[in-house]
Amino acid sequence: MNQTPMGFSGLPTPARPVTLPNDYGKPIAMTASLVAEDIHFSTSTGLLTVEKLYRTAQGRVGYGIIAASGESRDRRAYTLDEQGETVLCDNGAFTLELPVNELQELLCMALQAEDALKTVGEHAHFSVAVNDE
Numbered sequence: 001m002n003q004t005p006m007g008f009s010g011l012p013t014p015a016r017p018v019t020l021p022n023d024y025g026k027p028i029a030m031t032a033s034l035v036a037e038d039i040h041f042s043t044s045t046g047l048l049t050v051e052k053l054y055r056t057a058q059g060r061v062g063y064g065i066i067a068a069s070g071e072s073r074d075r076r077a078y079t080l081d082e083q084g085e086t087v088l089c090d091n092g093a094f095t096l097e098l099p100v101n102e103l104q105e106l107l108c109m110a111l112q113a114e115d116a117l118k119t120v121g122e123h124a125h126f127s128v129a130v131n132d133e
Contacts, residue, residue: 018054020064020077025092028064028077032056046070 013033020028032054040049047069054062061080066073081088087103089096098106 015057018062020052020054020062021066021075022064022077022092023073023075025077025094028062028079028090028092030054030056030060030062030079032060032062 013035015031015033017031018029018034022028033056034052035055036051036053038049038051041047042049047067050066052064054064056062059082062077063080064075064077066075068074077092079088079090081090082100083097086097086099089098089103
């Protein structure tokens with residue numbers, strides 16, 4: 001996780017102050033670079049989803065997701081901060097310290113859950129990961 005974000009030119013992208021809105025805890029503020037974003041609209045559900053992923057120069061990761069349909073809106077924000085063999089996961093209300101291998105297993109279980117497949121499966125493509133080694 002600890003990599004400096006790089007732009008198209010191969011140079012580090014400039015960091016800027018960012019505040020991720022959060023309906024389930026405190027908004028999450030950091031100075032970071034945008035490294036990925038996705039906007040998806042489901043014609044079958046009418047749900048618009050906006051996801052953004054940020055990384056600080058120190059490797060801290062911020063993830064914000066906003067889902068909106070009609071008059072309803074759901075905003076969530078998380079940070080992941082690698083601490084060697086563990087990762088601090090913060091949702092603005094609670095912080096968990098998890099071993100890296102348990103966090104990976106937890107994320108896999110979440111993606112395999114029936115409810116997650118109904119929403120994530122609409123715009124995610126699952127494929128085997130390739131190691132950089």
